[in-house]
Amino acid sequence: MADADVKAPEAPAAAAAPAPTAEAGAAGAEAAEETPRKPVDPDFEPEIIVFACHYCAYAAADLAGSMRLQYPSNIRMIKLPCTGKLEVIHLLRAIEAGADGVYAAGCLEGECHYLKGNLWARKRVNYVKTLLEELGMEPERVEMYNMSSAMGAKFAEVATEFTNRIKELGPNPVKREGVNPHAAARAALGGVAMPDEAGSSTAVPVEEGHAE
Numbered sequence: 752m753a754d755a756d757v758k759a760p761e762a763p764a765a766a767a768a769p770a771p772t773a774e775a776g777a778a779g780a781e782a783a784e785e786t787p788r789k790p791v792d793p794d795f796e797p798e799i800i801v802f803a804c805h806y807c808a809y810a811a812a813d814l815a816g817s818m819r820l821q822y823p824s825n826i827r828m829i830k831l832p833c834t835g836k837l838e839v840i841h842l843l844r845a846i847e848a849g850a851d852g853v854y855a856a857g858c859l860e861g862e863c864h865y866l867k868g869n870l871w872a873r874k875r876v877n878y879v880k881t882l883l884e885e886l887g888m889e890p891e892r893v894e895m896y897n898m899s900s901a902m903g904a905k906f907a908e909v910a911t912e913f914t915n916r917i918k919e920l921g922p923n924p925v926k927r928e929g930v931n932p933h934a935a936a937r938a939a940l941g942g943v944a945m946p947d948e949a950g951s952s953t954a955v956p957v958e959e960g961h962a963e
């Protein structure tokens with residue numbers, strides 16, 4: 752039931768999407784010609800915020816470290832008791848503060864310790880994608896991933912793939928000098944964000960939000 756609730760919104764949109772006409776295609780091509788994408792500075796190093804559930808992705812990052820797996824240093828993690836604590840406003844605040852990319856990394860579907868926290872997180876991430884699109888920003892700057900604590904290799908792979916994706920997109924257009932996206936995102940989360948020190952985890956109840 753929960754799965755159906757979560758995955759349903761994407762299918763009708765795709766089904767309802769009208770087939771592109773030759774006219775629309777030409778208009779799109781014209782628009783693309785009018786606004787050519789600026790070439791990305793090859794030295795661009797994105798700032799990426801990862802909202803990581805401490806049960807899975809955060810532990811997977813530790814595992815990747817102990818396996819000596821390489822992944823980009825562009826990512827800055829914020830530990831959460833569950834990705835279900837992540838609200839739309841937290842994702843938007845990270846982007847508004849200049850993060851070039853943001854992703855949530857939660858437990859595998861069906862394995863969230865709060866049952867549906869990771870499903871709610873995926874809904875919120877998808878909602879933020881639509882908001883970014885409406886604002887003229889690339890929805891690919893926000894993503895949701897699932898993994899278990901045993902998936903150190905997947906953690907490294909996701910961090911690498913996402914970093915490469917953001918390098919291709921280029922800098923966040925609303926980035927401002929002197930604003931630290933990691934600090935801003937952490938501040939927006941308030942007491943929800945967990946300290947990074949080992950052994951500091953405290954179970955926090957997760958409630959469904961209203962980001963439909």
Ligand code: FES
Nearest residue numbers: 804833857858864
């Ligand atoms: Fe890991 Fe919910 S996403 S406990």
